[in-house]
Amino acid sequence: MEQPTWNDPELAAGTMVRGALWLIQVVGEGNTFTKSQLRDAFPGVSQADRRIRDLRDYGWVVYSNTEDATLTAEDQRFVKAGVPVWDSKARREAAPKKAISSKDRQAALARDGYMCTVCGISGAEPYPDDMVTTAVLAVSRRTVVGLGGHETVVLVTECKRCRAGHGDAAIDVTDGIAATADLGAGELRRLLRWMERGRRGATALDRAWSAYLRVPPEQRVEITERIRKMQ
Structure with a gap:
């Protein structure tokens, strides 16, 4: 599946998917971004930072100052991309399994x-x-x-x-x-x-x-x- 543009108004996707695309297309692997930059990218989305954290369940590596002591509380580092979550088939196959009730x-x-x-x-x-x-x-x-x-x-x-x-x-x-x-x-x-x-x-x-x-x-x-x- 071709990688869509993160801010394409025609893209029918949630914040987690758009956030993954934003990390790749705007931030880039190995680079840092701030919480302010994330809020500016997704105005009106109250839990954009949580959606970025959700990417960890799909193999994405994003460090905060807990994992990287060189970062401030405001900074995060995009270390590595994981499953291409904009591909619905790949996302379903890699989705975390729910616990058996x-x-x-x-x-x-x-x-x-x-x-x-x-x-x-x-x-x-x-x-x-x-x-x-x-x-x-x-x-x-x-x-x-x-x-x-x-x-x-x-x-x-x-x-x-x-x-x-x-x-x-x-x-x-x-x-x-x-x-x-x-x-x-x-x-x-x-x-x-x-x-x-x-x-x-x-x-x-x-x-x-x-x-x-x-x-x-x-x-x-x-x-x-x-x-x-x-x-």
């Missing part, structure tokens, strides 16, 4: 049966190959690549070990199809039942174990004693 996190955990969607382990369950370490579940955003190549972002439940192993790698839908290649007819029928229900077909024993693991360790002994009396 508690409501959305709980909904994702419940949908995934409080189990890691990668390895299937439940929260607080010991790893089979490391009985000392128990799984800690987290909800994270993952990019999903569809059959047509289009991408969407979804919330998924993963244990921290699987999350560390996969990093930010995208989930490819074709991998889900390829993984069924070695399944027998009976296994495919069972998988389809899981798909139709929207969850894995855990047994009653699996569900009881998962419910037990969700109880804090100090209360588990009470469950154990109660179940012993049920025998």
Whole structure:
């Protein structure tokens, strides 16, 4: 996208975008500017300095006297340009991710049966190959690549070990199809039942174990004693 002019009256952009263009076209990388100059450039805009600070979320480096002791309280230094925020596509791709709300996190955990969607382990369950370490579940955003190549972002439940192993790698839908290649007819029928229900077909024993693991360790002994009396 061609770089627009910062004070073009036809430019439909907010102060952050115009401020980025002003820094490049008027101030220049490595040079300083004052708060007065910023106010003169954007008259009537009460929070122009805040919009300049917002550019830091997009990789722009602007120093105040906090980062550069040679500057006065009135001065700032434009060190380096970052994401071309006047390009809406680049701006969307680089936008800071909002924190996942508690409501959305709980909904994702419940949908995934409080189990890691990668390895299937439940929260607080010991790893089979490391009985000392128990799984800690987290909800994270993952990019999903569809059959047509289009991408969407979804919330998924993963244990921290699987999350560390996969990093930010995208989930490819074709991998889900390829993984069924070695399944027998009976296994495919069972998988389809899981798909139709929207969850894995855990047994009653699996569900009881998962419910037990969700109880804090100090209360588990009470469950154990109660179940012993049920025998």
